[in-house]
Each structure stands twice: as structure tokens, then as C-alpha cells.
Amino acid sequence: MIRINGLSHHIGAAPILHDIDLTLPRGKLVALIGPNGAGKSTLLRLVARLEPVQQGRIEIDGLDLSTTPTERLALAMAVMGQQTHIASRLRVAELVGFGRWPHHHGRPRPADRAAVRQALAAFDLEPLAHRFLDEVSGGQAQRAHLAMTFAQGTDWLLLDEPLNNLDMAHSRTLMARLADLVRGSGRSVVTVVHEVNYAAAWADHIVAMKDGRIVAEGPPETVLTEPVLSALYDTPIEVSRHDDRPLVLHHHWHDQLGSPFPKAADAPSHLLH
Ligand SMILES: Nc1ncnc2c1ncn2[C@@H]1O[C@H](COP(=O)(O)OP(=O)(O)O)[C@@H](O)[C@H]1O
Numbered sequence: 575m576i577r578i579n580g581l582s583h584h585i586g587a588a589p590i591l592h593d594i595d596l597t598l599p600r601g602k603l604v605a606l607i608g609p610n611g612a613g614k615s616t617l618l619r620l621v622a623r624l625e626p627v628q629q630g631r632i633e634i635d636g637l638d639l640s641t642t643p644t645e646r647l648a649l650a651m652a653v654m655g656q657q658t659h660i661a662s663r664l665r666v667a668e669l670v671g672f673g674r675w676p677h678h679h680g681r682p683r684p685a686d687r688a689a690v691r692q693a694l695a696a697f698d699l700e701p702l703a704h705r706f707l708d709e710v711s712g713g714q715a716q717r718a719h720l721a722m723t724f725a726q727g728t729d730w731l732l733l734d735e736p737l738n739n740l741d742m743a744h745s746r747t748l749m750a751r752l753a754d755l756v757r758g759s760g761r762s763v764v765t766v767v768h769e770v771n772y773a774a775a776w777a778d779h780i781v782a783m784k785d786g787r788i789v790a791e792g793p794p795e796t797v798l799t800e801p802v803l804s805a806l807y808d809t810p811i812e813v814s815r816h817d818d819r820p821l822v823l824h825h826h827w828h829d830q831l832g833s834p835f836p837k838a839a840d841a842p843s844h845l846l847h
């Protein structure tokens with residue numbers, strides 16, 4: 575599991591994360607939700623050691639993040655950030671191949687090539703394997719980055735808004751693939767999810783963040799409720815059910831609100847405290 579204790583983070587003088595204590599279970603699909611600016615990406619970047627920890631402690635399966643060598647960490651955890659800037663004159667297959675670097679350090683073996691082929695197939699990228707990244711669409715480039723992360727073959731996958739730019743079919747395929755990794759091969763996935771219904775349909779465990787704090791945590795049933803979500807997003811939200819799971823609705827305005835632009839004060843934020 576990933577254990578986070580007393581984690582605080584500042585950017586300049588601005589506090590971004592406030593004394594976070596959080597345990598992320600192994601062998602689960604965990605969704606991190608919350609409004610823009612809640613600190614989700616910052617938290618993920620700290621766990622992925624893309625930023626140094628300023629205060630607090632993070633442990634991954636017993637490995638202390640502050641002392642674990644990078645090569646060891648790269649075999650335990652693969653990360654896909656929210657902003658992916660990469661040389662555009664790189665071919666799709668080459669990018670995916672980078673995922674194997676921690677295994678072969680520049681001398682790929684047949685098993686590494688097989689892992690790349692599997693990842694390309696898993697993300698529908700075979701026809702695009704030899705295209706340059708600046709010659710594919712945003713969604714196709716996103717799938718190439720995901721394939722690289724998968725090819726790394728780690729126990730933990732940390733993904734920041736992986737559904738960005740993906741159409742409905744590819745979004746669903748990705749969530750199903752993540753669920754498969756968790757249930758079929760006991761891997762652990764932590765993913766930031768912007769559209770909460772993907773968390774509703776697929777996540778085992780949901781962590782809700784707002785203003786640099788964890789405000790709710792638990793199975794979809796307990797986190798995806800009207801009071802929690804309305805307070806989390808400062809907007810009225812209805813929760814229905816579908817396939818025995820929560821289905822979150824936010825396109826219908828209640829008549830009593832009058833304006834289609836309700837003030838934040840209309841949301842029952844007291845219910846979170
Ligand atoms: N490089 C930066 N400089 C200043 N503030 C930043 C920087 N990156 C993020 N922030 C601020 O940190 C807060 C959390 O950001 P982030 O972790 O990206 O949130 P989320 O991923 O939940 O949308 C936001 O208020 C954001 O404006």
C-alpha cells in the first residue's frame with residue numbers, strides 16, 4: 575500500500591496541500607476526484623517523486639520514497655502525468671518502448687519487445703506504431719503515453735486524468751483495462767478522474783479532495799452521494815442509480831434555484847464538516 579503521513583506542500587508562499595494522511599490500498603482501482611485546483615495532481619506528483627517532498631512522509635509497499643533509488647522505484651511504479659510534453663519527432667512505438675527502459679537499460683530483449691507489442695495492441699495503436707507523435711491526434715497521443723505506462727509492467731500505476739482527449743469507446747476500454755489489471759493480475763491503480771461517472775462505474779475506492787485536503791474517502795456508495803458531491807464541487811448534484819451503482823447527474827437544474835448559475839453558497843457545504 576501507499577502510506578502518506580503528514581504531507582504538506584507549498585508553492586512559493588501558497589499552501590497547496592495541508593497535512594494529508596492517506597492510505598491507498600493495494601490491489602484496488604482507486605479514483606482521486608475533486609474540483610480544479612484541489613491539489614490532485616500535486617499529490618500524485620509527490621507520490622510519483624516528480625517533486626521533492628517538503629514536509630511529511632510517503633511509503634510505497636514499505637519503500638521510503640525519500641531513500642529508494644530511482645531504478646528500484648521505476649520497477650515498482652509507473653506514472654502518467656497530466657501534462658505530457660515529449661519530443662514530437664518520436665515515433666509512437668519508440669515512445670512505448672521507453673516504458674521498458676527500467677527493465678533493460680538500453681538493451682531490449684525479446685520479452686521487452688513483446689511487452690511493447692502487447693501495449694500497442696492493447697491501446698489500438700498498431701496501425702499508428704510508426705507515425706510520429708506530432709502526426710497523430712490528441713487522443714491517439716494520449717493512448718501512446720498510456721501504452722508506455724502499461725509497458726513498464728509495474729505493480730503500481732499512477733495516472734493523472736488518463737481519459738483526457740479519449741472518446742467514449744476508448745475511455746471505456748481504458749477503464750475496463752485498468753479494472754482487469756486490478757482484478758486479473760492484482761495490480762494497484764491510482765487515477766485522477768475528472769468525470770465522476772467513470773469513478774462511479776469502475777472504482778473500488780474513491781478519494782475526494784478539495785482545497786488541499788481529503789474531504790471524503792471510501793467505496794463509491796459512500797462518497798458519491800448528493801451532499802458530498804454538491805459540497806465538493808459547490809454545485810447542485812443529483813445522484814441516481816444504474817446497474818446497482820451511483821450515477822451522478824448534473825445537467826438538470828432544480829427549479830427552486832432559479833438561475834442556471836447558482837451561487838456557491840447554495841451548495842450544502844456544511845455537510846462535509
Ligand atoms: N507551478 C505552480 N505555481 C503556482 N501554483 C501552482 C502551480 N501548480 C499548481 N499550483 C496551484 O496548486 C493548486 C493545486 O493544483 P493541482 O494540484 O494542479 O490541482 P488539481 O490537479 O486538483 O486541479 C492550485 O491552486 C494551483 O493553482
Ligand SMILES: [Mg+2]
Pocket residue numbers: 614615616656734
Ligand atoms: Mg490536475
